[in-house]
Ligand SMILES: Cc1cc2nc3c(=O)[nH]c(=O)nc-3n(C[C@H](O)[C@H](O)[C@H](O)COP(=O)(O)O)c2cc1C
C-alpha cells in the first residue's frame with residue numbers, strides 16, 4: 612500500500628485520481644480527464660470493463676502468479692505499462708523524468724510522448740526499465756526523423772506512431788476553457804517554431820486544436836509508413852487500430868506491433884469501446900505481431916480481461932498522470948504496482964499461474980460479444 616503526504620492510504624487507481632484532482636488546476640484536470648465531444652466513447656471504454664465476467668478455475672495449484680513478459684527482447688516485471696501522454700510537467704515539476712523513475716521501480720514499459728516536457732535524453736538517464744518514443748506524423752518530417760534518431764541513440768526500444776489523429780478530436784472542455792500550454796511547460800524536444808500555437812491563449816478555444824491543425828500532416832496514408840521505417844532501425848509500433856481491416860493492413864505494411872486504442876475516447880466520439888475492438892483485431896492479426904491495448908484499464912482485473920482477449924501488454928493513460936500528480940515518481944510506481952498486484956491477485960483467484968495461461972476461457976462468452984458499443 613502506498614501512503615503519500617496526504618496521509619490517505621492509496622489502495623486503488625481511483626484513490627490516486629481523487630488525490631490528484633485536489634492538486635491539479637481545473638483546466639489541466641479537464642485536459643487530462645476529458646474526451647472528444649459528448650465523451651460517449653470515453654464512457655464506453657470504462658463501461659466495457661464493467662460488462663466483463665471472469666471464469667475462475669479452482670484447485671489449480673497456483674499459489675502465486677508470474678506477471679513477467681518480454682517484448683522486442685526486453686523483459687518487464689509487469690504487462691501493465693504507461694501509454695504516451697503529453698506534457699507531464701503540467702502536473703509535476705520533474706515531469707517525465709519522475710515518470711521514468713516510477714516506471715523503473717515497477718519494472719514497467721514507459722512510452723514517452725512526442726510532446727514530452729523533458730528531453731528524451733534526460734528521461735533516458737532516469738529510466739531503469741524499457742522506454743519507447745511515440746511520434747505523431749508532422750508536416751515537418753525533418754523533426755520526426757531527428758526525434759527517431761535521438762531516441763535510437765538514447766537507447767529507446769521502439770518507435771510508436773500514433774495513427775488516429777489526422778486531426779485532433781474536438782474536446783469541448785478544452786475549447787470552453789481556452790486551454791493552452793502555459794507557464795514554463797513546453798514540448799522541449801521539438802523546435803519552438805513548430806509548437807508556438809500550443810501556447811497561444813489569446814485567440815480562445817483550444818490552442819492544442821490549432822497547434823495540431825497546423826503542424827500534423829492529415830494526408831498520411833499506408834504508403835508513407837515506408838519513409839518512417841527508413842528513418843530508424845527500431846521496431847515500429849502503430850497505435851490507434853480499432854478494426855480487423857486496419858489490423859490486416861498494419862501487418863501487411865510491416866508493423867512490428869499494434870496498439871488497439873481509441874486514444875482514451877479523445878478522438879472519434881461514438882467510436883467503438885477499445886475493449887470491444889480487441890478480439891476482432893487480435894483475430895485479424897492472428898499472432899503475426901504483438902497486439903497491445905489501451906483505454907479504460909483501471910484495475911488488475913481489467914488488465915486480465917484485455918490480456919485474455921489477446922493483448923500482450925496493456926497500457927494506462929490517465930492513471931499514471933494521477934499517480935504523478937499525487938506523488939511524483941512514488942505515485943507513478945504506486946499506480947503501476949497497485950494494478951500489477953491486483954492482476955496477480957486476480958490471476959491466482961482465476962487459477963492462472965502466468966500470462967500465457969490467460970486466454971478467452973478466462974472470460975464468460977458474453978464478455979466477448981462486442982457489447983453495446
Ligand atoms: C492527457 C492525455 C494526453 C495524451 N497525449 C497523447 C499523446 O501525446 N500521444 C498519444 O499517442 N496519445 C496520447 N494520449 C492517449 C493515450 O496514449 C492513451 O491512448 C489513452 O489515454 C488510454 O486511455 P486511458 O486514459 O483510459 O488509459 C493522451 C491521453 C491523455 C489522457
Ligand SMILES: CC(C)CC(=O)C(=O)O
Nearest residue numbers: 697726779819823874877
Ligand atoms: C497535445 C495533444 C495532441 C496530445 C493529446 O492530448 C492527445 O493526444 O490526446
